[in-house]
Amino acid sequence: MRNPVPDYLTEVVDACASSRGGAPASYIPELAKVDPEQFGVAMATVDGAVYAVGDADTEFTMQSISKAFVYGLAVRERGIAGVDEVIDVEPSGDPFDELSLEEGSGRPSNPMINAGAITAHSLIGGGEISPSDRVERIIELLSDLAGRQLSVDERVWHSEMEASDRNLAIAHMLRSHGIISDPAEEIISAYARQCSVLVTARDLALMAATLANAGVQPVTGQRIFSGGEVRRLLSVMLTCGMYDSAGDWVSAVGIPAKSGVGGGIIGALPGQVGLATFSPRLDTHGNSVRGIETFERLSSDMGLHLMEVAPPAREVLHSTHAIGAGEDAVRVYELSGTIGFSGAERILQRLTDEPPSERIIAVDLTGVHTIRSVARRMLLEAIRRLRQDGHTVYLVDEAGVLPDRDPGDGEMLLPLPPDL
Numbered sequence: 001m002r003n004p005v006p007d008y009l010t011e012v013v014d015a016c017a018s019s020r021g022g023a024p025a026s027y028i029p030e031l032a033k034v035d036p037e038q039f040g041v042a043m044a045t046v047d048g049a050v051y052a053v054g055d056a057d058t059e060f061t062m063q064s065i066s067k068a069f070v071y072g073l074a075v076r077e078r079g080i081a082g083v084d085e086v087i088d089v090e091p092s093g094d095p096f097d098e099l100s101l102e103e104g105s106g107r108p109s110n111p112m113i114n115a116g117a118i119t120a121h122s123l124i125g126g127g128e129i130s131p132s133d134r135v136e137r138i139i140e141l142l143s144d145l146a147g148r149q150l151s152v153d154e155r156v157w158h159s160e161m162e163a164s165d166r167n168l169a170i171a172h173m174l175r176s177h178g179i180i181s182d183p184a185e186e187i188i189s190a191y192a193r194q195c196s197v198l199v200t201a202r203d204l205a206l207m208a209a210t211l212a213n214a215g216v217q218p219v220t221g222q223r224i225f226s227g228g229e230v231r232r233l234l235s236v237m238l239t240c241g242m243y244d245s246a247g248d249w250v251s252a253v254g255i256p257a258k259s260g261v262g263g264g265i266i267g268a269l270p271g272q273v274g275l276a277t278f279s280p281r282l283d284t285h286g287n288s289v290r291g292i293e294t295f296e297r298l299s300s301d302m303g304l305h306l307m308e309v310a311p312p313a314r315e316v317l318h319s320t321h322a323i324g325a326g327e328d329a330v331r332v333y334e335l336s337g338t339i340g341f342s343g344a345e346r347i348l349q350r351l352t353d354e355p356p357s358e359r360i361i362a363v364d365l366t367g368v369h370t371i372r373s374v375a376r377r378m379l380l381e382a383i384r385r386l387r388q389d390g391h392t393v394y395l396v397d398e399a400g401v402l403p404d405r406d407p408g409d410g411e412m413l414l415p416l417p418p419d420l
């Protein structure tokens with residue numbers, strides 16, 4: 001069978017290609033020279049499958065997309081509290097090149113605007129590292145995320161340095177507030193190298209998929225961030241990644257994302273996929289016009305919006321029935337799907353409101369895909385209490401979805417005997 005996913009992505013690219021609004025970034029002269037018609041889309045699943053169509057293998061500079069990952073690296077090196085001391089996590093509602101510092105503390109509003117990103121850059125490697133080693137450390141991180149060695153586009157870097165007055169001003173202001181201590185020229189030169197790292201949409205999809213996969217690069221298997229670091233990173237991408245259009249983005253697309261003035265956008269949907277688009281024409285916020293359109297389509301066609309309401313928890317208790325009669329009658333509870341807090345609560349409520357009259361109970365997990373840790377604890381506690389009430393409880397769980405089956409009374413749960 002020919003896989004229909006690339007055909008679907010090609011259809012989306014064809015549909016969005018007719019949109020020619022916006023213009024490539026021109027405040028960095030080199031970026032204005034690109035072919036504005038280039039358009040690529042890539043998708044990488046958490047299992048490592050990669051689909052790439054159009055110009056998905058064309059290199060362009062990451063620009064602000066790098067900010068998300070460098071912030072993740074700062075959190076990895078300094079811890080959340082350490083980074084929070086100098087960078088806030090509030091959407092600024094301002095354009096990306098505004099100063100947007102918190103009154104009093106002088107902290108940049110968030111790590112996605114330039115002020116916050118320059119500060120995050122300054123945190124990498126501690127006080128002693130040289131600017132070039134710091135950049136090397138960042139390129140190493142980005143290369144690990146892409147699963148291949150990345151490099152800097154020297155021409156874009158030069159061009160960026162020629163147009164760096166605004167970033168220099170931001171760096172001077174950060175220094176005056178004691179937020180960074182590096183000389184302004186030095187840090188802006190290094191930050192501009194971080195922004196000038198060349199990637200393809202395929203690389204970006206894998207980087208985003210690493211976030212979707214809780215920090216593990218899905219092809220190489222390398223753990224790059226911890227689950228907690230990814231949670232913080234995705235939260236900030238969701239609220240601040242699209243700058244002053246973050247509210248529109250969350251409403252229409254609902255995927256944590258980050259854009260760059262090179263024309264790229266990444267989106268990471270936890271537990272599912274990493275997405276990336278590349279098209280150089282930008283809107284007034286500095287976000288790719290076709291990229292936004294593509295994400296809107298993918299999100300609605302594929303039901304990827306984070307706030308897409310999950311099936312009601314009551315479906316977790318798939319059915320209940322009794323087998324046999326008299327003393328040997330067994331009450332079977334068939335559970336299904338993914339059981340989280342609300343699903344487990346539903347089961348507990350049912351056991352409380354309609355206590356089983358049968359002495360023997362079988363909890364059938366055959367249709368269960370995953371039991372979250374909180375739900376596991378709740379189910380085991382329910383089983384402990386059922387036992388206290390005089391019930392004998394068995395488990396049907398051939399796939400082993402319920403780990404560590406001790407309800408806390410010292411007696412492991414046993415499988416349902418074949419004769420019952």
Ligand code: DON
Nearest residue numbers: 063064096195259260261286
């Ligand atoms: O610092 C800058 O202005 C650029 N190197 C990056 C800005 C950027 O990508 C904004 N995002 N859409």
